[in-house]
Amino acid sequence: MNADRDRDSSVAEVIERELELLSPAGRSSREAAEQLLDPEFMEVGSSGRRWDRQAMISALPVMQGADDDGPQFVPSEMTGTVLAPGIVHLTFETVLDGRRARRSSIWRKLDDETGWRMYYHQATPVPDA
Numbered sequence: 603m604n605a606d607r608d609r610d611s612s613v614a615e616v617i618e619r620e621l622e623l624l625s626p627a628g629r630s631s632r633e634a635a636e637q638l639l640d641p642e643f644m645e646v647g648s649s650g651r652r653w654d655r656q657a658m659i660s661a662l663p664v665m666q667g668a669d670d671d672g673p674q675f676v677p678s679e680m681t682g683t684v685l686a687p688g689i690v691h692l693t694f695e696t697v698l699d700g701r702r703a704r705r706s707s708i709w710r711k712l713d714d715e716t717g718w719r720m721y722y723h724q725a726t727p728v729p730d731a
Contacts, residue, residue: 613682616690616709616718623720624675624696629668635659640710640719648703648725666698673699688712695728702728 622628623638636659643655653661662668667675680694688711696703708722 609684612684612690612711612718613692616682616692616707617680619709619718619720620680620692620694620707621677624667624677626668626670626674629662629665632659632663635662637716638720640721643720643722645723646725648701648727690718696725704728 619638622634628634628638639655639658641655643653643658645653645658647653666673676697678695678697680692682690682692685691685708690709692705692707692709694705696705703725705726706724707720709718710721711718
C-alpha cells in the first residue's frame with residue numbers, strides 16, 4: 603500500500619505544479635518558472651514551435667495566460683501516471699481564449715531539494731467540431 607500512496611502523492615504534487623505553471627502568477631514569475639522547469643526542458647507548442655528552457659522562461663511573462671486581467675487557461679481531465687520512480691506523465695486538456703488543446707507533460711524528480719520539474723511538454727490544438 604505504501605507504493606500506491608507514493609504514486610498518488612507524486613501525481614498530486616505534479617498536478618499542483620502543472621497548475622502553478624498554468625496560472626498567471628506562475629507564468630508571470632521568472633523565479634517560479636526557473637523552479638518548475640527542468641534544466642533540460644523542451645516543449646513542442648501548439649504552433650509546432652520548439653522551445654528550450656531559456657526561451658520559455660523569457661517568453662512566459664508575455665504569453666497569453668500570464669495576465670490576471672486577460673484570458674486564462676482552463677484545464678480539465680488532468681490525469682497522471684508514474685512511469686518510473688521520479689518520472690510522472692500528465693495528460694489533460696485546456697481552453698484558452700476559446701482555443702482547445704490536448705496537452706502532455708513529463709515531470710522528473712532528480713532529488714528532494716529541487717523537487718518535481720517539467721522535463722517535456724507538448725500541446726496539440728483540437729480543431730473545432
